[in-house]
Amino acid sequence: MMIDHDKSQPRHQYGKTGGADRGYDRDLTVVGGGSFGTALASLAAGNDKKVIMWVRRPEQAAEISEQHTNERYLPGHDLPGDLQATSDMERAVRASRTVIVAIPSKSFRAVTSMLGEYLTGDQVVVHSTKGLELNTHRRMSEILTEETCAKKIGALSGPNLAKEIMGGDPAGCLVASRFAEVRHSLQVIYGGSRFRLYSGHDVVGTEIAGAFKNIVALACGAAHGMGFGQNTVSLLITRGLSEMTRFGLTMGANVFTFGGLAGVGDLVATCTSPLSRNHKVGVRLGKGEPLAEILDSMTQVAEGVPTVAAVQQFAKQRHLNLPIVNGVHALVHEAMKPNDVMRLLMSIPVGQELAVLPHG
Amino acid sequence: MDPEHREELIVEVVQRVLDRQARDDRSAEQALFDTLYHERRRLEHHPDEHGSEASFYDRIYSEATKAAPGRHRELLRKVLQQFANEVDGHFDRRVYAMATKAVPVALNVLLNTLSPLRLVETIQARLAGSADVVDDIGLAGQIEISGHTEQVKRLARIGTTILVPTHSSNLDSVLIGFALHQLGLPPYTYGAGLNLFANPVVGFFIGHLGAYTVDRRKTAPTYKDLLKTYAGATMETGYHNLFFPGGTRGRSGAVEHKLKLGLLGMGLNAYINNLLAGRRRPDIFVVPATINYQLVLEAETLIDDHLKATGKSRYIIEDDEFSRPRRILDFMTKLFSLHSKIDIVVSRPMDVFGNPVDDEGRSLDPKGRIIDRSRYVLTNDVIGHEPQRDREYTRELARSVGEAFHRDTLIKSTNLVSYAAFQALKHKNPKTGLYRLLRSSTERSVSVKDLYRHMEQTHHRVLDLAQAGRVRIDDTVRSQDTVAIVGEALAHLGSYHSNPAIVRKANRILYPDPKLVLYYGNRLSGFGLDDLEA
Known part of the structure; x- marks a missing residue:
């Protein structure tokens, strides 16, 4: 039954119990x-x-x-x-x-x-x-x-x-x-x-971690798809965590969130499990399948695909350098070949591993 | 308002503070000794004239050291009673009630006292028998009130309103008092710092315009609690309240964004109490407002204080421009002669959760749908206080107030030109740190061409912001070109202050007081113009 909704009246009038009749x-x-x-x-x-x-x-x-x-x-x-x-x-x-x-x-x-x-x-x-x-x-x-x-x-x-x-x-x-x-x-x-x-x-950190890990999962999936082993995956997870943290801090997140369940916890699960949708998409991309074909064959959404575009846009505006995000974006949305992406990522000059963390 | 009501209010306030601070013997003892410590230390630094306060606290202290555990609560009650009497001391309800008529006269006399020229004009006009002369002369011509004024008038009839303006000058409360009268609103209750009374003329009026007293030298937590409780209790009793949520006058010149949650939260507290008491009109509406000056009376003192080793700024300033009537006179004369307007913008009223309200006082969700705000304070279907939840609601309210402050800030030529002039100076000295730039700028200058270039960029961006509804601009900024805007700003910035902020000499812009340039330009910080900064 449809309830006639009179827009000119509050949806519930308060009385002493604040309209507790809602039950x-x-x-x-x-x-x-x-x-x-x-x-x-x-x-x-x-x-x-x-x-x-x-x-x-x-x-x-x-x-x-x-x-x-x-x-x-x-x-x-x-x-x-x-x-x-x-x-x-x-x-x-x-x-x-x-x-x-x-x-x-x-x-x-x-x-x-x-x-x-x-x-x-x-x-x-x-x-x-x-x-x-x-x-x-x-x-x-x-x-x-x-x-x-x-x-x-x-x-x-x-x-x-x-x-x-x-x-x-x-x-x-x-x-x-x-x-x-x-x-x-x-x-x-x-x-x-x-x-x-x-x-x-920390709502901000929790949400950023959740969104970001899908991007890293795409990268790890691609690495698996290309036949690389655990060293490569571990490299991507660790440096992905660093990018995630850097990105999160600019959004006002608490650094500790990224070391917890929603951060590294979720990252490990998504990046290593064949059950992860984003990981699956990554594997197929890594094997050279075009994105459109992969998405057509799926009933569920791989959140990393739209998220990498959003994060990359945002990072660009803030002048943030996020190599893995850029790599995944190139793979997913710019049709760059997996080998070229990996070559690009590996040619970035090395820096300090823990430079992201705030120190006193 | 009858004196009996006042008694009731004070008794209620003292009791509430006591219930919170002295839940058991142990906490009563702790709160009492803590308060005595703060008060006696204050009196050491600022002895009272007659010594009566000192002897009062000595007596209580002596009793407290000998008292049995159960007695501390009663001694604390005595101290709180003393606080409450002081706070309520200047608040004369008879004056409050008749002040609707008294405010305009009082304010005009005040300003005319400050400006002999005005006084002569007033007398002449009166002799000529002009009607409404009181309103037409003096402040009325200098103050522009805009925004959601009609809605606020309606809401003041159906609920209690809390006016929360931006704060840059001690003149703010006087101007707000005047604006309230212009709008046909009753005077608002507000806590005036004792330092306001340092100015003999203004102090007299403030003391009689619904103000209660806040002594910032009193640092005891019980005193602060009592002040908040007092404000909350007056809200519940239906007195419209006024306070500056930024706490003190903004030191940097920027629009306030860090707001004090304590007093803001009393609106929600009063709303819940009203619902619990089943009051017929339980609603409390929060009305942000911005006060926008072309020149700020105390700018020199304020920015000086801001720049004094960050974090060590003085909370109480008693020796600034405001305490010197001569300075206020100069200020007013300059404003009059420059035809400078002070703009008060009244923002859209909101409920105590930060939701906008419509003309009937109904709360709206972000999509404009009417919602029942009382449901926010339900826990398991029962209305009540939940301190943790209520703190978060108040944070939301503060966020909404801060957004309104920015949206309804009115940018004037002095802000725009100062911002551009400071950017030009920084651009020319890219390796010089801020403090050095401010210290040794007597020999610094930029070309007029450089200033114009920075001005055009800033102007363009500010027009875009205004177009997007993210800030307001005055007529000059809206419709004049760079040359005219710079001209108006230079006339202001070069006239009132001890040293001009900037002056033009041939084709150069000089910076006799770069701190003032920073101060006036800071109004534009917090609007996302960072990329213009060199």
């Missing part, structure tokens, strides 16, 4: 039916929490609610029986105080703008999207601030390959927010499960 009947809403969104929803549902998902297509909602599968994004996995999904954004958003947004960066703004129609100020909104918006270079939490009334915002990031999580492997993740309530809400939802949530304050 949330779920513990968590997950916006987005991709692999990680589904994994997060399933984990919470499996942890005795009442969860509702919003997905764009009604057929997908029906599949999740009735057949308890999400074949397109998590083939072969059974979802918890009481996990519900809907394509009605209003119903989903009004159901829970805590909302996780797991939407690719490309459509993040459009979806959060819809979300903004129904969100209220008491709700906690956390996103798990690892990317930057192209052209505006906005972080996802900034988009949430620009599109909705939410203030209690956080970012979820860390080494979390959806398939491993669905397989029940123990994993950990970082929830970063300036609001204690946000950090606490998420820890309550996942407390006691096999998914450990650590908390931090």
Whole structure:
């Protein structure tokens, strides 16, 4: 049923209890039916929490609610029986105080703008999207601030390959927010499960780390694709971490974030696991396949592809020298041959390894 | 307002501070001795004239050292009571109530006292029987008020407003008082530093325009807590409040971006208390404003203080231009003779979370959708204070206020030309550090051509910023060419200050006081013009 929404009136009139009649009947809403969104929803549902998902297509909602599968994004996995999904954004958003947004960066703004129609100020909104918006270079939490009334915002990031999580492997993740309530809400939802949530304050660093590691994963994938071994991958991971940190510091991040789960933790997982989408794209690029063909054959988004363009644009404006970013950009968006990229990277004059770190 | 109300307010304020600072015997004892330490040390450095304060604190100290644990709380109450009486001392509610009519007269008398010429004109006009003469003469001609004035007038009727202007001069509070009258708004309650009373003429008016007293020499945390609580309590009681969120007058000349969160946060605190008390009109609206001068009365002292070994600037300045009536007179005379306008820009009002509000006082989200702001303070469906959450909300508010300050800053010719002139100087001396540049610039100069070149670049960028709504500009900057803008700026910068900031000699621009050039140009820092800097 559609509720007639009178725009001239506040969505809730305050009384002494601030319009508490809203009565949330779920513990968590997950916006987005991709692999990680589904994994997060399933984990919470499996942890005795009442969860509702919003997905764009009604057929997908029906599949999740009735057949308890999400074949397109998590083939072969059974979802918890009481996990519900809907394509009605209003119903989903009004159901829970805590909302996780797991939407690719490309459509993040459009979806959060819809979300903004129904969100209220008491709700906690956390996103798990690892990317930057192209052209505006906005972080996802900034988009949430620009599109909705939410203030209690956080970012979820860390080494979390959806398939491993669905397989029940123990994993950990970082929830970063300036609001204690946000950090606490998420820890309550996942407390006691096999998914450990650590908390931090540095939203900027967490988001930058999450976005940036996909670029390094593309580079490592390409190295694997070209037949190089672990030395090369390790070189890329370490120097990628250095670039990530340098980039993050100019954005106001805390240097320690990059040494934690959301930084080096996620970097190691994404750059070494064949399950990583960005890594997979990198491998195929390294073998010389054109980008368009690779993307055509994929059902899921490899965030590193748009992110490397956003980061490179931004770094150029700030006169930052990020060789790996430039190399990956040349490989992905300028159709440079993998061997030429590697030659270019290896010919850069050497410098001080730890020059990036602030020292007293 | 009846005196009984005042009693109630003070009792409430003292009790709230006591509840926070003296939760148990141990914290009461600690807060008491800490306060006594700060107060007695203050009196050592600044003895009071009659010695009555010193004997009061000696007495309390003597009792405190002998007191049983439970008694410290009562002694602390006595001290807080003393603080509250001092703070509230100048705040005469009868005057506050009738000040709506008194403000314009008072201010004009003030300015006419400062300007004998004006006084003569006023008398002549009065004799000639002109109506509304009080408003037409003096300040009215010099001050331009623009921005969201109508909305603020509406909101002041349906809720309590907190006016938070930028702060560069002690004249600010006088001008704001005048602007409030011009807008038909009642006077605003505000905390005036004791140093404002150093100027005998201004001190008299300030003391009677709804001001309560802030003694910055008092450093005890309990005193600071009491001040904040007092301001919050007046907000809850429905008094419109005025304070400068930058804390003190900006020293560098730049638009303030680091704002004090303590007082700003009292708006949210009062809002929550109002909701909890079920008040009919619980709403508190925050109204940023910018005060824009072509010349700043105390510019020399302020920039000097800013440049004194970074971080060691004086919090209290009592011996500046403002304490010398003669200097204020010179200043006013210069402004009048140069037809210089002081612009007050009233920003769009916002709620205590930093969201914009509409004409009816409803909060809007970034997309202009109406939202219920009371939901921000719900925890598990119950309204309440959450210190950690509320601090973050206040940080958001401060960010919104800071953005409004920048957006509504009005750039004048002195700012533009000073910025360009300083860039030209730096460009010519690329290897000279800032302090050396400022120290030994008597022999420094640039060609007029160089200044014009830097001016054109800066002007172009500032016009773009204004076009994008990121800053405001005055008519001269908007419509005049480089030569005219430089001409107007030189007339100002070369006239009022002890030494001219810059002067033109034939085809050279000289820098008799480069610090002032830095000061006026700094207004343009924080607008992303860094790439113009050599």
